[in-house]
Amino acid sequence: MSVQELEKKQTPQQAALGPVGWLRWAWRTLTSMKTALILLFLLALGSVPGSLVPQRGVEPDKVARIYEQNPTLAEWYDRFQLFEVFTSVWFAAIYLLLFTSLIGCIIPRTAVYLRELRRRPPAAPKRLSRLPHSASFEGELGVEEAARRLRRMRFRVSTGDGWVSAEKGYLRETGNLVFHVALLGILLAIGAGSLYGYRGNVLVVEGDGFANTVAAYDRFMPGSQVSAESLEPFSFTLDKFDVAYQVTGDKRGQALDYTAHLKVNDSPQAPARDYALKVNDPLEIDGTQTYLIGNGYAPVFRVTDGEGQVAFEGAVPCLIEDKATMTSGCVVKVPDAKPGQLGFLLQFLPTSVPLVDGGHASAFPGQINPEVQVLGAFTGDLGLRSGEPQSVYTLAEPEDMKKLKPLLMGTDVPKPLAVGQSVQLPDGLGKLEFTGVKQWITLQTAYDPGRLPALLSAAAAVVAIALSLMIRRRRVFVRVGEGRVEVGGLTRTEGSAAGFTEEFAEIVQVLSAGDKDVR
Incomplete structure (x- = not known):
């Protein structure tokens, strides 16, 4: 080898x-x-x-x-x-x-913690002077008396032949353990909320109502254990929505307050009650919370088709394009118009002001001078019967739709419509009227059964982490001889030796009970 x-x-x-x-x-x-x-x-x-x-x-x-x-x-x-x-x-x-x-x-x-709780403090070392903290004094102090004084200072005490061993600070480990249990409680609460809770979003226009049913939501996100019967049967109507804006100074146009005035029925049999819904102040009914999360404008239009019939009339929610001025984009689809379907691209200006180039823009988010600009009009097949889903906020332009020529009101630049004004469509296709302005709000309704347990667990975690950071584990040993008492101490928490110095001096003072010869 x-x-x-x-x-x-x-x-x-x-x-x-x-x-x-x-x-x-x-x-x-x-x-x-x-x-x-x-x-x-x-x-x-x-x-x-x-x-x-x-x-x-x-x-x-x-x-x-x-x-x-x-x-x-x-x-x-x-x-x-x-x-x-x-x-x-x-x-x-x-x-x-x-x-x-x-x-x-x-x-x-x-x-391990339970075993530590049952374990008695260890016996005192023979040479206490070798410990990080030590002292001795002349006096007659019995083992039972030393143990009694240490117990009064909330130490766990163990005694033997001529010695006393005491330990304190178990709440540190208690806090550490409770902190981990609280984190587990938070995770369990989140899991319970995901399984048995739900969230839903809905847009409501002034004058319209809402009932807490699955079909009424624009978007509904239930937990896996939620059914249609799980929803609390409340309803409400949006009577009015108020927004207060800053009107002067550098922060002109900044929103100061939002208030949605509701008529709420807590159940189908309950009478209606008034409720002022505000941001971060939700409507709560049997654990179900409804939050105010957004708002905008919904101008009201009336469309008369080429046969003289009112083919569309109602408020149209608009998407906000500029939050500072609340300039919003609107889409009106009229599938029932004759002889052809109609579609409009519009822009809503809450406070319309003329520009140098002849155009218009909004100068303030509040509705001081509301006007609507007609950006485009189309006729033809809107594609609503094709079976493909469409957004109510966009207008597709399929090849078989015809874009109408610019709608002018006596000038080279399209003039916006004020409330009560209308514009005639070319080729006798009808008329578009701007009849008023409403506001819309977006709401989020949420039911989370884990919300309160999560809050309690979080509070317990804060208290527990404070205990684990503030409390120190320390041991004190006493040996009693003929006319002399030795005291030693040490900490079992890293970095806490400096804080134990003063406490050890107080322990020696209590044990000496007035004896002067302390070293």
Whole structure:
């Protein structure tokens, strides 16, 4: 046998882990404190896009605007589920891993904690002068008396032949354990809310009503255990919506207050009651909360077709194009017009002012001089009967639709319509009238059974982390001899030795009980 073969044979070979070994290693890694902290950080980091990127469940109009303005960016957002962060696959994976990690941390630590509670403090060392904190004094102090004085200072005490051992600060580990249990409680509460809760978004125009049914929502997002019968049977009508704006100064046009005046029926049999709905002050009925999340304008139009019949009349919610001035884009579709269907692209100006070039723009978000600009009119097939879904806020221009020539009102530039004015369509196709202005609000209704447990768990986590940070574990030992008493102390918490110095001096003072010869 060669030297190389002999050395290779004598070199110890590391045994392969095997499937069971790798599973054990993966479980230990997942349930380590380091992994739990990393997952908690990832969960917080993963929540950031949910506050920066508009979410479909909260702001569907902003999501639609991103698709219109930057479809490539919107496609990438959608690819990484950034429009639905909190229901995405990757967020759920982090959530479940953290949930598993916390359970794996809590169970063994609880067993260790219970064993520590039953364990008596260890016997006092023989040489207390070697401890980080030590003192001695002349006096006659019995073991039972020393134990009694330490118990009065809330120490756990153990005694022996000529010695006393005391320990304090178990609430530190209690706080640490409660903190982890509270985090687990928060995750459980979130999970319960996802299973048994629901959220829905709806747009309501002044004068219209809403009933809490699945069919009434523009977008409804139920938990997997939610059925149509789970919804609380309340309803309300939007009587009026008021917005107060700053009218002077540098912040002119800034919104100061929003108030939606509702007539609410808590149940089909309950009488109507008045309620003023404000931002961050939701309407709550048996745990179901309705939040005010947005508002805009809904100008009222009447369209008369070429046969003299009113083919359309009603308020049209408009999407906000400029938040500072509330300039809004509107689309009116008239599928019942004859001889051909009609469609209009319009722009609503709450406070219309003329520009130098002859155009018009809005100078203030409040409706001081409301006018509507007709940006385009079309006739032909709107494609509403094709079976393909269409947005009410966009107007498709299929090849078989004809764009009508610019609608002028005696000038070279299309003049906007004021309330009560109308414009005749060419070729005898009818007339468009601007008859008034209403406002719309967007609401989010949410039922989350895990909301209160999550709040209580979060409060418990705050108290627990305060306990674990503020409380120190420390031990005090006393040895009683003939006419002399030795006291020693140490801390079991890293970095807390300086804070224990004063407390140790007070303990010695209590034990000495007036004896002067203390060293």
